[in-house]
Amino acid sequence: xxxxxxxxxxxxxxxxxxxxxxxxxxxxxxxxxxxxxxxxxxxxxxxxxxxxxxxxxxxxxxxxxxxxxxxxxxxxxxxxxxxxxxxxxxxxxxxxxxxxxxxxxxxxxxxxxxxxxxxxxxxxxxxxxxxxxxxxxxxxxxxxxxxxxxxxxxxxxxxxxxxxxxxxxxxxxxxxxxxxxxxxxxxxxxxxxxxxxxxxxxxxxxxxxxxxxxxxxxxxxxxxxxxxxxxxxxxxxxxxxxxxxxxxxxxxxxxxxxxxxxxxxxxxxxxxxxxxxxxxxxxxxxxxxxxxxxxxxxxxxxxxxxxxxxxxxxxxxxxxxxxxxxxxxxxxxxxxxxxxxxxxxxxxxxxxxxxxxxxxxxxxxxxxxxxxxxxxxxxxxxxxxxxxx
Ligand SMILES: Cc1cc2nc3c(=O)[nH]c(=O)nc-3n(C[C@H](O)[C@H](O)[C@H](O)COP(=O)(O)OP(=O)(O)OC[C@H]3O[C@@H](n4cnc5c(N)ncnc54)[C@H](O)[C@@H]3O)c2cc1C
Numbered sequence: 001x002x003x004x005x006x007x008x009x010x011x012x013x014x015x016x017x018x019x020x021x022x023x024x025x026x027x028x029x030x031x032x033x034x035x036x037x038x039x040x041x042x043x044x045x046x047x048x049x050x051x052x053x054x055x056x057x058x059x060x061x062x063x064x065x066x067x068x069x070x071x072x073x074x075x076x077x078x079x080x081x082x083x084x085x086x087x088x089x090x091x092x093x094x095x096x097x098x099x100x101x102x103x104x105x106x107x108x109x110x111x112x113x114x115x116x117x118x119x120x121x122x123x124x125x126x127x128x129x130x131x132x133x134x135x136x137x138x139x140x141x142x143x144x145x146x147x148x149x150x151x152x153x154x155x156x157x158x159x160x161x162x163x164x165x166x167x168x169x170x171x172x173x174x175x176x177x178x179x180x181x182x183x184x185x186x187x188x189x190x191x192x193x194x195x196x197x198x199x200x201x202x203x204x205x206x207x208x209x210x211x212x213x214x215x216x217x218x219x220x221x222x223x224x225x226x227x228x229x230x231x232x233x234x235x236x237x238x239x240x241x242x243x244x245x246x247x248x249x250x251x252x253x254x255x256x257x258x259x260x261x262x263x264x265x266x267x268x269x270x271x272x273x274x275x276x277x278x279x280x281x282x283x284x285x286x287x288x289x290x291x292x293x294x295x296x297x298x299x300x301x302x303x304x305x306x307x308x309x310x311x312x313x314x315x316x317x318x319x320x321x322x323x324x325x326x327x328x329x330x331x332x333x334x335x336x337x338x339x340x341x342x343x344x345x346x347x348x349x350x351x352x353x354x355x356x357x358x359x360x361x362x363x364x365x366x367x368x369x370x371x372x373x374x375x376x377x378x379x380x381x382x383x384x385x386x387x388x389x
Pocket of ligand 1 (some may be wrong): 135137139141166218292367373374
């Protein structure tokens with residue numbers, strides 16, 4: 001089967017090449033970019049539909065870990081995860097979001113959950129029957145995660161949660177949330193624990209829905225006397241920060257992969273436009289200025305692709321990849337933003353017309369430079385890591 005040239009790079013084996021071919025064929029058959037209704041209700045319904053579709057296609061099995069719990073393997077194959085996100089983002093941005101949240105929302109359970117927790121949540125997520133969410137950020141604690149205020153006070157055989165979480169993807173449509181709260185074993189990052197909170201738990205309410213440039217389900221959650229059983233705590237008490245960071249180490253690389261998908265689609269559209277658009281008696285692509293732009297776009301994309309799959313490959317070799325994942329996330333999201341901007345420019349007025357693919361890519365990419373650690377946070381991670389070595 002044919003596959004893109006970058007699949008011949010040494011990061012991949014035949015199983016990855018075969019996986020990518022099957023995935024592309026499935027995406028072509030099931031997903032297409034169309035101008036969809038961006039009302040909140042329509043986006044919510046579309047996300048639920050996409051999760052069920054991805055589940056029935058078998059793709060969500062790659063977002064979780066544990067063969068005994070419906071996963072494709074016992075350990076998430078980071079290269080497959082990245083190929084999935086890149087390919088979904090290339091074909092259809094919202095389907096990448098729907099896929100990504102199933103993984104991010106259960107990453108803590110896959111990595112640190114008890115067998116009971118895994119049995120209760122992972123099979124339903126892998127089949128698309130349940131939607132997951134990851135609730136870390138707060139109004140006063142975004143980049144500075146350790147400043148979180150949401151509290152988890154020990155009470156009887158469990159904890160009682162108080163506080164707010166904001167910018168929570170899938171907020172309002174998730175079946176459960178993995179929530180990080182201050183349990184007080186120690187000050188700062190060492191006094192945080194992680195809990196699974198079912199959406200119908202008394203005391204948990206959706207305070208506000210949030211609208212953003214590229215519509216996704218997003219909400220602020222309120223916890224008031226919200227009681228969670230001890231069986232719902234993930235990992236040791238006070239280890240929640242470690243749980244969150246280990247989850248982000250896996251999924252940060254996949255944010256880079258999503259950016260590759262958006263950037264690759266922009267380059268694909270720009271090439272088609274350069275070949276077909278007639279002006280001044282020749283095509284847009286006949287101008288050297290256009291060729292220069294295309295060269296820049298392709299080089300930015302290849303550089304980002306190399307860093308992304310290096311990080312994914314290293315993790316699959318069992319190595320710690322905090323620095324490499326940060327380099328990949330920073331470079332891929334920043335480069336994709338530039339590539340997409342150049343593609344918009346090459347499309348002229350069509351580039352900013354609502355519903356055109358490059359217009360939606362332009363909106364989709366922006367948040368990736370902010371969430372799961374803004375570019376400046378990635379710079380700090382890389383710089384500190386190098387200085388301590
Ligand atoms: C679309 C979207 C989806 C999201 N989904 C989720 C989710 O599912 N779960 C969740 O928990 N959170 C989610 N978030 C929240 C996201 O992780 C935060 O927005 C992010 O961590 C930044 O936090 P903040 O918005 O509070 O910005 P701030 O922390 O106020 O940072 C603002 C800016 O300051 C700059 N900055 C940060 N640190 C430094 C520094 N050390 N030095 C210099 N400059 C710096 C960066 O440019 C940053 O963008 C989402 C956000 C968005 C936009």
